[in-house]
Amino acid sequence: MPQVTVTEQLLIHQKESPMATGRVTRLLNELILAAKIISREVNKAGLANVLGFTGETNVQGEKVKKLDEFANSVLIYRMERSGLLCAISSEENADLIQVPDNLRHGDYILIFDPLDGSSNIDVNVSIGTIFSIFRRTKNNGPVSLEEVLHKGSEQVAAGYFLYGTSTMMVYTTGNGVHGFTLDPSVGEFLLSHPDMKIPETGKVYSINEGNHDYWDQPTRDIVSWFKSQDNHRKKPYTGRYIGSMVSDFHRNLIYGGVFMYPKDSKDSKLNSGKLRLMCEANPMAFVIEQAGGLATDGEKRILDIEPHELHQRVPLFIGSKNDVLKIMEIYGNN
Ligand code: AHG
Ligand code: MN
Ligand code: MN
Numbered sequence: 001m002p003q004v005t006v007t008e009q010l011l012i013h014q015k016e017s018p019m020a021t022g023r024v025t026r027l028l029n030e031l032i033l034a035a036k037i038i039s040r041e042v043n044k045a046g047l048a049n050v051l052g053f054t055g056e057t058n059v060q061g062e063k064v065k066k067l068d069e070f071a072n073s074v075l076i077y078r079m080e081r082s083g084l085l086c087a088i089s090s091e092e093n094a095d096l097i098q099v100p101d102n103l104r105h106g107d108y109i110l111i112f113d114p115l116d117g118s119s120n121i122d123v124n125v126s127i128g129t130i131f132s133i134f135r136r137t138k139n140n141g142p143v144s145l146e147e148v149l150h151k152g153s154e155q156v157a158a159g160y161f162l163y164g165t166s167t168m169m170v171y172t173t174g175n176g177v178h179g180f181t182l183d184p185s186v187g188e189f190l191l192s193h194p195d196m197k198i199p200e201t202g203k204v205y206s207i208n209e210g211n212h213d214y215w216d217q218p219t220r221d222i223v224s225w226f227k228s229q230d231n232h233r234k235k236p237y238t239g240r241y242i243g244s245m246v247s248d249f250h251r252n253l254i255y256g257g258v259f260m261y262p263k264d265s266k267d268s269k270l271n272s273g274k275l276r277l278m279c280e281a282n283p284m285a286f287v288i289e290q291a292g293g294l295a296t297d298g299e300k301r302i303l304d305i306e307p308h309e310l311h312q313r314v315p316l317f318i319g320s321k322n323d324v325l326k327i328m329e330i331y332g333n334n
Contacts, residue, residue, distance in 0.1 A: 152277075
C-alpha cells in the first residue's frame with residue numbers, strides 16, 4: 001500500500017471538501033507538530049519520577065511542568081505562532097486567549113482539550129488531545145466570546161490525537177473520517193485507517209458505572225438494557241471503560257459501541273454532565289457523525305446545541321447509530 005501522509009490526504013480532500021481550505025491544511029499541520037512534541041513527552045511519562053515531571057522543582061531550580069500543563073503550553077505557544085488563528089480556547093484556561101497583537105493573525109478559532117484522560121497519565125494508560133476548529137465570522141479586532149460560542153455544526157475541522165500503543169491522529173473536515181498512525185522512524189503520520197465507519201450496532205457500552213446511584217431512572221434503564229439479553233442484540237453488551245474519553249471513543253469507533261457520560265447528582269454543580277461541550281463533545285460529535293454514528297445529550301443532537309458559555313458541560317451519548325437511537329427512545333419515553 002502506498003504510504004499516504006496527512007498532508008497528501010489533506011491536499012486530496014481540499015478539492016472535495018469546501019471546508020478544507022489550504023489554511024485548514026496548514027493549521028492541521030501546525031497541530032501535528034505540537035502533537036508530535038506532546039507524544040514524545042507522553043512516551044517518557046513512565047519515567048516521570050526519574051525525569052521530574054511532577055510539578056516539583058528540578059535540579060536547575062526550575063519548576064517542572066506536569067504533563068497536562070506541558071501539553072497545554074506547547075499547544076498555545078505553537079498555535080499562537082501559526083499565523084492562522086485569532087483566538088484559542090483551552091480546557092485548562094478559564095478565559096478565551098486572544099492571539100497577541102505582535103503575532104500574525106488569521107481568521108480561525110481553535111478550541112482544545114490538551115490532555116484528555118489526565119487521571120491516566122501516571123499509570124501508563126492511553127490519553128489524548130482533542131481539537132475543534134471554527135472560522136471567524138467577523139473580520140478583525142479582538143474576538144468576542146459570542147464569536148466563539150458557535151454550534152458544533154459550524155466546525156470546519158475536528159479530531160483527536162491518541163497517545164496509545166501507537167500515536168494516532170483521527171480527523172474530519174466534513175468529508176469522512178481519516179485515521180493516521182505516527183511512524184516514529186520517519187516522524188510522519190501515515191494513513192492507516194482510511195474513511196473510518198462505525199458499525200451501525202455496537203458490541204460495547206462504556207460508562208462509569210460507579211455513578212449508578214447518582215443517575216436518574218431513565219439512565220439506569222438504559223444501562224440495564226445494554227446488559228440484558230432482551231436488547232436488540234439478544235445478548236448483553238460488553239462493558240469497557242478506560243476513563244479517557246479519547247481512548248474509549250477510539251475503540252468504540254472501530255469495534256462499534258457507545259460511550260456515555262450522563263448527568264448525575266454526584267456534584268450539584270455538574271448537574272448537566274461532566275464533559276465539556278466545546279472542547280470535548282462537539283469535536284467528537286463531528287467525528288462520529290462523519291463516521292456514520294450519532295451523538296446526543298439524550299434529547300438533542302450535540303452539534304445543534306447553542307453554547308452559552310465557554311466551559312459549558314453536557315451529558316454525552318456517542319457512538320453506533322442504533323445504540324444511540326435506543327438511548328434517545330428510552331429518554332424520550334420518560
Ligand atoms: P480530562 O482528563 O480532560 O479532565 O477529561 C476526563 C474526562 C474523560 O476523558 C473521561 O472519559 C472522563 O472524564 C472520566 O471521568 P470519570 O472519572 O468521572 O469516569
Ligand atoms: Mn477531557
Ligand atoms: Mn483535559
